[in-house]
Amino acid sequence: MHPPAFWFRPRHRPGLRARLLAPLAAVWSWAGRRRLAGQTPERLGIPVxxxxxxxxxxxxxxxxxxxxxxxxxxxxxRVHVISRGHGGSLEGPVAVDERRHSAAEVGDEPLLIAPFAPVWVARDRAAAGRAAEAAGAEIVIMDDGFQNPALAKDLSIVVVDAATGFGNGRVVPSGPLREPVARGLARADMVLAIGAPADRAAFAAAWPETAALPVAGAALAPLDTGMAWEGLRAFAFAGIGRPAKFFATLRALGAEIVAAREFADHAVYDRRILSRLDSEAHESRAQLVTTEKDAVRLPPDFRRKIIVVPVRLALDDWAPLDTALARIRRPMQRGTTSE
Structure with a gap:
């Protein structure tokens, strides 16, 4: 689904629709609180x-x-990653092999992470954590799962897109939140605000509650692949949380976007959709361009027609995260340390 515009109104002016949906938001919030309170998290022998x-x-x-x-x-x-594998069919735990598995099996995000470290996908995150530990991991990184109580967490980082922040500050369906801000920040150890410096400053001003936690700043930047973007006629498409961010990145690189097609996050591209995109790009005499996350969901034969824009995260200062990571690293069960 595409998030409705009223989700991102100022928190002090949420609008009529947000107010009308408040009873449903209260039910969502209650269910989340009950889920967190109803399970005792399992603790691994290594940091999570x-x-x-x-x-x-x-x-x-x-x-x-x-x-x-x-x-x-x-x-x-030795770091391993665990993920639910959103959109994947395998229940797991399964070790992701980007050469063998598809996004339909393990989800798109695990395929993006797998070239960097072993990734375990499982519907049961505790089972994924146990599999990682048994395979020799010294630290487990959980991709998403902040609202999941299955595993005890040693360090919780709340990531926020500084440009949109916490939206109107209301819980689904009144707003974009999975849970109330105060409740979530009370369980967090750190906030990572991603975006341009001006957006981060605006976020900090709009949400002074975050000042109670260490706040790190970062920005996403395209990876330099040697591609000459200046003047490229791009037929861009993206099925991510905020496709507009991707299109803005392309324009900043110098590409001329002749068409921009938005799809829902984790969108499944069937042959009918791909055929239409290919035909429209050909008629526009433009090059198909998309994100890394979208590319892993495409069939291999169609992927060859695409130019992909990889992005990487650059932190202003690693010191706050390095300090937090050093704090949780401890002697392993095997009697060794990761220091």
């Missing part, structure tokens, strides 16, 4: 880092996971 968010989609969790994995691997830490 959760990268989550308070809103539905589009915050930048997966690039954050990749950045954390890369940081830890560079320090010699």
């Amino acid at each position: 880092v959760c990268v989550g968010n308070l809103t539905l989609g589009g915050a930048g969790k997966t690039p954050t996971v990749i950045a954390l994995v890369s940081r830890l691997v560079a320090q010699g830490v």
Whole structure:
């Protein structure tokens, strides 16, 4: 689904539709609180880092996971990632093999992360955590799952898209939140605000509650692949949380977007849709361009027609996260340390 515009109105002026949907939002919020209170989290023998968010989609969790994995691997830490595998059919636990598995089996995000570290997909996150630990992981990073009580978390990072923040501050369906801001921040250890400096400043001003936690700043930047974007006629399409961010990135690279097609997050592209995109791009004499996340959901034969724009997360300062990671790293059950 595409999020409705009223979700992102100012928190002090949510509008009539948000107010009318408040009773349903109260039910959603109650159900989430009950789910968290109704289960005792399982604790692994190794640290668990959760990268989550308070809103539905589009915050930048997966690039954050990749950045954390890369940081830890560079320090010699054996890090594994666990994921529910949104949209995948396999119940798991299964170790993701990007050469063998498809997005229909394990989800798109695990396929993006798998080149950087071992990834375990399972509907039961505790089972995925146990599989990672048994396979020799020293630290587990949980991609999403902040609202899931199955595993005890040693470090919880709430990722937020600074441009949209927490929207109107209301819970689904009145707003974009999975849970109330105050409740979520009370369980978090750190906030990672992703976006331009001006957007981050506006977010901090709109949500002063976040000042009670360490707040790190970061930005997503296209990976330099040597592609000459200037003047390229691009037929862009994206099925991510905020396709507009992708289109803005293309324009900033210098591409001329002749058409932009938005799809729902995790969209499944059937042959009918792909044929239409291919035909429209050909008629426009434009190059099909999409995101990494979309590309892994495409059939291999169609993927060859696409130019992909990879992005990576760059933190302003790693010190707050390095300090938090150092705090939770402890002697492993095997009697060794990751230091």
